[in-house]
Amino acid sequence: MSTRHLDALFNPKSIVILGASERSLNLGGIVLRNLLSSEYPGQLLVVNPNEYDNVHGIRCVKKVTKMPFTPDLAIVCTPPESVPRAIKKLGQMGVKTAMILTGGLSRTHSKSGRPLMYSVRDAAKASGIRILGPNTIGIMAPRNKVNATYLHMGALPGKIAFIGQSGTIASAVIDWAFSRGVGFSHFLTLGDSMDIDPDDLIDYLAQDRHTKAILLHIEMVPNPSRFISAVRAASRGKLVIGIKSGRVPESQWEPMPLADGITNGDAVFDALFRRAGILRVNGADEMFDALETLTRMKPVKKDTLAIMSNGLGPNVLAVDRLANLGGELAELSEKTIDAIAELMPPYWTRKNPIDLNYDASPETYSTVMDILAKDPNVSNVLVMYAPSLTEDSLQIADSVITKAKRARLNIFTCWLGQSTILDAREAFFEAGIPTFFSPEKAVKAFMHVVNHQRSQRLLKETPSSYSDYALDRAGARNIVHNAIRSGRNHLSNEEARQLIADYGVPTVETWYCDDIEEVVEIFKEVGGPINVTLLHEKSSHPFMEEKTGRGRYKTTIRRLNEEDTIISSCEELFVQYKEHFPNSGFLGYSVHRSHQHIGGLGFSLGITRDPKLGPLVVCGAAGASVNVMSDRRVALPPLNMVLAKDLLTQTYMYQLLKEYSYRPAQDIRAVCETLITLSQIVVDIPEIKGLEILPLLFNKGGVVAVDVAIDLGIPAKLSIQPYPAELTEWITLPKSKRRVEIRPIRGEDEPAHIEFHLKQSPESIRFRFFHYRKSFSHEELVQMVQIDYDREMVFVATVPKEEGAGNETLGTVRVWTDADNLQCEFAVMVSDELKGERLGFTLMNKMIEYCKSRGTVEMIGSVLPDNKPMLSLAEKLGFESKWDPEEEVMALRLPLNVPKDEWQKEQLK
Incomplete structure (x- = not known):
């Protein structure tokens, strides 16, 4: 990921257009006319091999090599076969960025038979020039007076950035936005994303103070790990709304293969968007409804809604939509109902x-x-009105606007109709109150607010502590490595069962038999009833029900209690096995006691691997209902208790478990702990390609896994970097001889972090934060402890508390690294009680070595001039210090690695 030269793309001081002419349909000419119409203030130049002195009054030269100056941005509108050479020449001339509006480069081939797009990529890589496109519409940056597109109209200036995939959709969005008065800070499409990807642009926009919201229209995510990291960073401070097109195979240019066990590939993108903090919408109309509500409405304190209208019909439509979307009506207090009843006819319904x-x-x-404003149960109100003969819609709108300005309530409106209520809608718009054409749209927009805030809470939630009790991780890894050494791509049923048992997942006690006689002997020893399962090679692979329709024949016969019945059942299983799997080797039988569980509920939990996103954790109903109910939901590992609960609550089985379990809270926690365990398994053993527990049942002790299957493959990287436990180390303090653990920070460290800051002196707090802070909010502390290990690192020095549970934080050091991995900025603080223990030096030294290993070029920091201890420490560590008169701080700098490229050297000047 890199924001290198993107400022030259969005705020160019000079632009050259290759291929522009005055022909009416000439692509470059259209772009030039749009630039002139936008009153672009910088230098303009045209390159065209024809004998033109100027094009639309702008100077024209015949060749790139004849350019009188080196422009920041080049816009390429020439035929496909000329583009690779043009990019090569532009790069040699020192141009930083280029937009290729020319289409068809992925389908036009060079003489060697290779698509021209690859020749363009090679030419760009040789000089370091950044490329937007090919096949992009160009960019708009209205604040900078840049409209370098071929669209039919320009964008209004605003605080929203739009990153699109399709030029046609972008054209419609511009038209749509203009009619609603929606403006943009930046507007562009990616085209074929040969170089500049969505994550590059999101990183750039996240740092832009003029951008308050980012709208994404994407068809694919080239690098999920980078994309998630960029969006997670951006969504903490900006609203990010996303549309994913190409949701079904029929609408995809090249249908993506599905992961094993996944029947709906769009569910994978749901998981990606949820984890990244993107509010997902279904279309441009819904996107702008969500945007209007989210940017105009106050934060939602409660998730419930009060609805009022001058008629029953609109209310019914709104309630139906609310229930359909999983929302809830606010429960009015008796005092509120009595007060409203005094205004209503005697037959009033007395409810919301x-x-x-x-x-x-x-x-x-x-x-x-x-009255509603005085009810503590009411936070959000949908006010609706349908035209009538008795009242004026604008007067009612004015009364709503007057109250909305002073009320604590979140108020949004729906004025139904068209011709007689346009003035009222305009009044709401001018007052900054969200207004909608129909009850369904209004409720959908409200639920966008609710879901977005839920998503943000999920990003900021401090996870519950979860202990990995008595795990035999080494034993589990040995099972996998032994199988790989023997040339197998899967584990046997017994090995798979042992692996999850090593991770603490309870399993049904199972006996393995080579033939029917051994099954009978086990029955005599165990007593009945028993379940018997026939094992064969193909049954050792996970997610076989989806692949083979295994539910159409028996693989297990249950509750056998007589010897003759056991023999005949085993024979029946063998006949069915030979019929359905004649080429799958016979592996014997497994036997276990018939298991009693609640209400017939069975979960299917597991791990699968998406071709792009890598490992996924899956959860849903067991058996044939997986396909019928479409109840398999997915999440990106690693998981904690909060994320596991979020995954579980998306399934239909969660509702059944709450309804039928004798101990719903304990059983829900047990399922969540199993999901976390599966997440940890794939972190520890990346060779696991697929794992399925089918089914996971319940007994008095909690959950129990009945059958397990595991596939193996080459190691896969997670899309979200897991907790880097390998960076943990122990040290001994030189004076007190205390043993201290130094490790990366975890979300569970929030309570210890609070105590650590409370114990610090006012001076230490001022040195660290540049002003005195008495306390920190939960949101601020979440930012400190819930970090993206791809972008940040925090090491904490911690010891167990002498009294009570938990740990005590003694010191912390953190760095924030830019998207280009050029600079990291550090901050360090050590407990006032530990002076002379060299803990600050140890923490800083560990962080310096870590940043060096990641290839970061330099470390920087800002220190108050009277912070003598920190300045002394910086000198010992080799930092250069320089007074910054503008910020009134000492600016520190420490080279870590040698810059590899010229652009790095230039950016660090």
């Missing part, structure tokens, strides 16, 4: 939604809103 009657006046609307 509130029917104000067809003749409701502006005073009625105003009074009811006053």
Whole structure:
């Protein structure tokens, strides 16, 4: 990922257009006219091999080599076969960025038979020039007066950035946005994303103070790990809304293969968007509804909704949509109901939604809103109105606007109709109150707010502590490595069962038999009833029900209690096995006691591997219902208790478990702990390609795995970097001889972090944060402890508390690294009680070595001039220090690695 030269793309001081002419349909000419119309203030130049002195009044030269200056940005609109040479020449001339508007480079081939796009990529790589496209519409940056596109109209200036995939969709979005008065800070499409990817642009926009929201329209994610990291960083401070097109194989240019066990590939993108903090919408209309609500509405304190209208019909439509989307109505207090009842006819329903009657006046609307504002159960109100003969819609709108400005409530509106209510809608728009054309749209937009805040809470939630009790990770790894050494791509049933048992997942006690006689002997020893399963080579692979329709024949016969029945059942299993799997080697039988469990509920849990996103954790219903109910949900590992609970609650089985379990809280936690364990398994053993527990049942002690299958493959990297436990080390403090653990920070460290800051002196707090802080909010602490290990690193020095559970934090050092891995900025703080223990030096030294190993070029920091201890420490560590008169701090700099490229040297100047 890199933001290298992107400022030259969005804020170019000079632009050259290759291929522009004055022909009416000439692509370059259209772009030039748009630049002139936008009153672009920088230098413009045209390159065209024809004998033109100028094009639309702009100077024209015949060749790139004849350019009188080196432009920041080149816009290439020439035929496909000329583009590779043009990029090569532009790079040699020192041009930093180029946009290729020419299409068809992926389908036009050179003489060697290779698509021209690869020749362009090679030419760009040789000089380091950044490429947007090919097949992009170009870019708009209205604040900088840049409209370098071929679109039919320009964008209004605003605080929203749009990153699109399709030029046609982008054209419609611009038109749509203009009609709603929506403006943009940046607007572009990616085209074929040969070089500049969505994550590059998101990193750039995340740092842009003029951008408050980012709209994404994407068809694919080239690098999921980088994309998630970039969006997670951006979504902490900006609203990110995403549309994913190509959701089904029929709409994909090249249908993506599905991971084993996944029947709906779009569910994988749901998981990606949820984990990244993107609010997903289904279309441009919904996107702008969500944007209007999220940017105009106050933060939602409660997830419930009160609804009021001058008629029952709109209320019913709104409630139906709310229930369909998983929302809830606010429960009005008796005091509120009695107060509203005094205004209503005797037959009023006395409940939410509130029917104000067809003749409701502006005073009625105003009074009811006053009453609702006093109800602590009410936080959000949808106010609706349908045109009537008795009242004026604008007067009612004015009464709502007046109350909305002073009320603590979140108020949004729906004025139904068209011709007679346009003035009212315009009044709401001018007042900054979200307004919608239909009850369904209004409720959907409200639920966008609710879901977005839930998603943000998920990103910021401090996970519950989860201990990995008595795990035999070494034993589990040995099982896998032995299988790989023997040339197998899967584990046997017995090996798979042992592996999850080594990780603490309870399994059904199982006996393995080579033939029917051994099954009978086990029955005599164990007593009945028993379950018997026939094992063969193909049954050792996970997710076989989806691949083979295994539910159409028996693989297990249950509750056998007589010797003759056992023999005949084994024979029946063998006949069916030979019929359905004649080429799959026979492996014998497995036997276990018939297992009693609650309500017939069985979960299917496991691990699968997506071709792009890598390992996924899956959860849903066991058996044939997986396909019928579409109840398999997915999440990206690693998981903690909060994320595991979020995955579980998406399934239908979660509702059944809550309804039928005798101990719902304990059983829900047990399933979540199993999901976390599976997540840890794939972190520890990346060779596991697929794992399925089918089914996971319940007994008095909790969950128990009945059958397990595991596939193996080449090691796979997770899309989200797991906790880097390998960076943990122990040291001994020189004076007190205390043993201290130094490790990367975890979300569970929030309580210890609070105590650590409370114990610090005012001076230490001022040195660290440049001003005195008495306390920190939960959100601020989450930012400190819930980090993206791809972008940040925090090492904490910690010891067990002398009294009570938990740990005590003694010191911390953190770095923030830019998207280009050029600079990292450090901050360090050590407990006031540990002076002379060299803990600050140890923490800083560990961080310096870590950043060097990642290839970061230099470390920087800012220190108050009276912070003598830190300045002394920096000198010992080799930092250069220089007074910064603008910021009034000492600027520290420490080279870590030698810059590899010229652009790195230039950017570090």
